[in-house]
Amino acid sequence: MFRGQPASQPASQPASQPASQPASQPASHNLGLFKEFFNHSRLGSLVPHQQLFFSFKDLMIVKSYLINLNLGQRFSFLRTVLLFILAISSLLTISVNSAHALNASTANVIHGSAPYLSFxxxxxxxxxxxxxxxxxxNGAVYQPYNDYSNMANPIVLPDSILKVGDVQTIIPAYNYPSISLSNIIASNNYFNDFDGDGEVNSTGSLTVTWRDVYNNDITDWVKHNQDAYFSSVNGPYQITISSTNGYLWTRYGLPQAGEVSNFQGASHTYYILPVSRARALRAQGLNMGMPYDVSPDTTENFPTTGGDGLAYHLYLRDISPEEVIAINGATVHAVEGEGVYLTLSADRNKLEITLHGPIIVKSKKHKVKPRLEGGNFSPSRFVLYADRSHSKVLYQFELKDWFLNYGPVLSTGPGTYTSKCYYFEGYWLAQENNLSTFYQDGGWGQTTVGLGYFFNEWGSRGGTWNLEQPTVTASGSVVVGGMIRPLTDDNPNVLCVKKRRMIHRP
Known part of the structure; x- marks a missing residue:
């Protein structure tokens, strides 16, 4: 028996402690048992400096140095001590293994969520x-989901949107025609990552393309001419913005990317039509014609009289003659009336307009009456537009009188000149109030108002007709250099005019 222990005390007393005893029993109790073991086991000396470890290996070392141990008498107590040492050793082994496992786990990057596109x-x-x-x-924003513009129904730009730089996309003009999606997404934080991982990157790119109405790619021109004005002739413009497919990834996070990181590209085309700033300033007949300012009132615009081959210049602002021709065509027909049409051509910075209609054709054969070609004239209204959609009128006018240039006629007696116009139905010899308001003596009718009178409108020589001889009137006077004077010439020029009928308006 161990010294100091009652004889009646069973050797297995330590093992019979209540099961409810906490596992966290103070370590001093176990150390006391261990001390008791050495005090009563008559252990000899250990190898100097040999340390004692609570493991199976250390237990064998302890066992090898036991001297004169009376196992028979103390086996019961030794079993308890050995079980205690075994338990401590197992706990230490589990702790070491657990610590090793934790260190191995934290050495790897912790897996989390992948980044994804988010606005x-x-x-x-x-x-x-x-x-x-x-x-x-001006702050107006259009998105693909609310834009239904097309070539036939473009977005009409407000009056304040005049320059190409007034229309912007997510791609800055200096980056035209493309920019990386990584740049756009990262700089605008268009992503989310629940791990809080930053430094997001993306594959793919955004591209913008500008085209004019002729489908010409003008993207580079837009890039380098942000202060240039839109041209109504080249509209509607097409602005196509497109994106490729792509995916997001982060630099440090794991996973760097995942299925949620993928996204689809898209494309959309906007159609815009600039408001035309074009203006027609004035019109002037060729060959010494008088200039007339252009008015919004159709009836106040030159010319109101016309004849085949007469031509004039239209002076323009903020639109070129070529643009007007592109919008309206080289041949323009009347929107009201019949028998006449216009041809347009460019003359430097001016638009040249030539009238075409009924004309006298004379035969070289003797006694063959002249005939009229070119159809039947009725008062006609013409409109030129400043934009391709024909929503803005550039210039308009009404032809009320149509003249035929019969040419010089030698007098053979009374009614000689009047009879020449009878060949043509609806025409008669021009009167003074058809030709001019200017009188040689400055008498009645002298005025600067010129519209409605052939020479007042087309000049003293009748424009491109270049009438060098006096023009006879039905009253027996003549017009010379635009002035009305008495007849002194027996071979004057004869002009026939179609009876005026006003255009009916509802």
Missing amino acids: DNWNRAYTTEPLLWMRFS
């Missing part, structure tokens, strides 16, 4: 369509 920093976006917006400098 509100929460909800996942599956497409780049929200990036395809168009914005005007």
